[in-house]
Amino acid sequence: MFRQWLALVIIVLVYIPVAIDATVLHVAAPTLSLTLGASGNELLWIIDIYSLVMAGMVLPMGALGDRIGFKKLLILGSVLFGLSSLAAAFSPTAGWLITARASLAIGAAMIIPATLAGIRTLFIEPRHRNIALGVWAAVGSGGAAFGPLVGGMLLEHFYWGSVFLINVPIVIVVVALAARLVPAQQGRPEQPINISHALMLIVAILLLVFSAKTALKGVLSPWLVAATLLTSAGMLFVFVRIQLRASTPMIDMRLFTHRIILSGVVMAMIALVGFELLMAQELQFVHGFTPFEAGTFMLPVMVASGFSGPIAGVLVGRLGLRIVAAGGMGLSAVSFIGLSQLDFSTQQWQAWSLMVLLGFSAASALLASTSAIMAAAPKEKAAAAGAIETMSYELGAGLGIALFGLLLTRSFSASIELPAGLAASLAEKASSSMGEAVNVAQGLTPALADAVIASAKTAFITSHSVALGSAGAMLMLLAIGVWFSLAKVPK
Helix, strand or coil, rough: CCHHHHHCCCCCCCCHHHHHHHCCCCCCCCHHHHHHHCHHHHHHHHHHHHHHHHHHHHHHHHHHHHHHHHHHHHHHHHHHHHHHHHHHHCCCCCCHHHHHHHHHHHHHHHHHHHHHHHHHHHHHCCHHHHHHHHHHHHHHHHHHHHHHHHHHHHHHHHCHHHHHHHHHHHHHHHHHHHHHHCCCCCCCCCCCCHHHHHHHHHHHEEEHHHHHHHHHHHCCCCHHHHHHHHHHHHHHHHHHHHHHHHHCCCCCCHHCCHHHHHHHHHHHCCCCCCHHHHHHHHHCCCCCCHHHHHHHHHHHHHHHHHHHHHHHHHHHHHHHHHHHHHHHHHHEEEEEEEEHCCCCCCCCCHHHHHHHHHHHHHHHHHHHHHHHHHHHHHHHHHHHHHHHHHHHHHHHHHHHHHHHHHHHHHHHHHCCCCCCCCCCHHHHHHHHHEEEHHHHHCCEEEEEHHHHHHHHHHHHHHHHHHHHEEEHHHHHHHHHHHHHHHHCCCC
16 A cells, blocks of 8 residues: 555656646746747736647547556657757747747656556555545645745746746656556557547647637638638537547547546646636736735645645545535635635735635535546546546636636726827737737827826736636636536435
8 A cells, every 4th residue: 555655656756747747837927028038918828728639638648658657658648748948938039938938848748657657557445546546636726826925935046937947856756666566557559649639639739729818809801701601610510520430439429428527527627727828917017016026925825725726636536426515616716706706916815715616616616526537437547537527627727827817918908098199009908918008008108108007907907806706707607517517416
């Protein structure tokens, strides 16, 4: 039994930087803009590309894990993650960093299914497996939650590339220990791996996100947006048909027909990364926080996420999947709606209380989804089931960033009231985002600049409330849906 828990520590250790890297750059947007000359669109892709590429690559990497065994997949993914971290740390341009982040995502897409398959293989007894999954969920949700604090702390004392360099020693330790102490797993050589299908899925996901962004921004004609959306939908349809018809598919799409697994997929798409990105922006742009101060302010949600995993694992065993899953989503919705009504400069204690509730409830729902998917999947398809869970979470993270950002942008542009006397071209630029408004103000007279900044801050607070309230309403609807979908699932 001791060897099982020791192996758990090793395989979960490398999951820490994988989780942190999803959010570590949220407080670094102003720094990257100045250092690399990254535009607003490039900054969004630097952050978003990690989750979106991972969402597409976990499927073939899960299949690879079933073919070669989770130990080999863990070591290969860790090596790629370490090398990609070095490339990202010394990126000379925004384009280079986007490419390095995509490579990081491929390494992460190998690591996460390997860790889940390892847990599913090592822990046969459900009670022990739920505890192990609770530890895994705590590392994942806590790591993602602590990302802004880690990023802010490093930016306070070192250059921005240090947020990637810290991954390297962890990877070296994990590879050395895993090679010696983690037991090997019998693979299935007959499992096919078709990279072209994976590329099809990634392109479809990117086109889906692109069409959503352009539709809300209104920069392209409706016909072009519709064509992009239809192309994405067509590629997804073809991907599913190919997998269903294959005798040995890259991923067993029939797993999605299982009610518990499907409900777990929906729950896994709850991600806090969009919330943290918006929170970090408001704290820095509106309230004048430094990156480290912004990360510190969000500490309650980080701590609650980190400690909730093991507790939620016990709750799933005692209360059942339905109560923990729907309850976690419902409380997350209440937290979002409550935060949308607060003034963070004068109601800090109320904000921190709601962040604690949000961190615990969202992490509990994530644990419930993981437990549902991994318990319902056959043992021989553990890596594939882990890939499905990870794809759902990362797709939720990528779409969450896009959705939060688009709601914020549309609401900001609609609510900002710029002072008279501002040139039309500058007014259009200042109305696009808070960051652009700050850039415009730097070239104006002091009085006009102060008026632009004040208007932008007011509009940003309003748009932030709209985004959080909308997210809360959507989560509440999902909680109700999950409650009814799991009605016949045994406790």
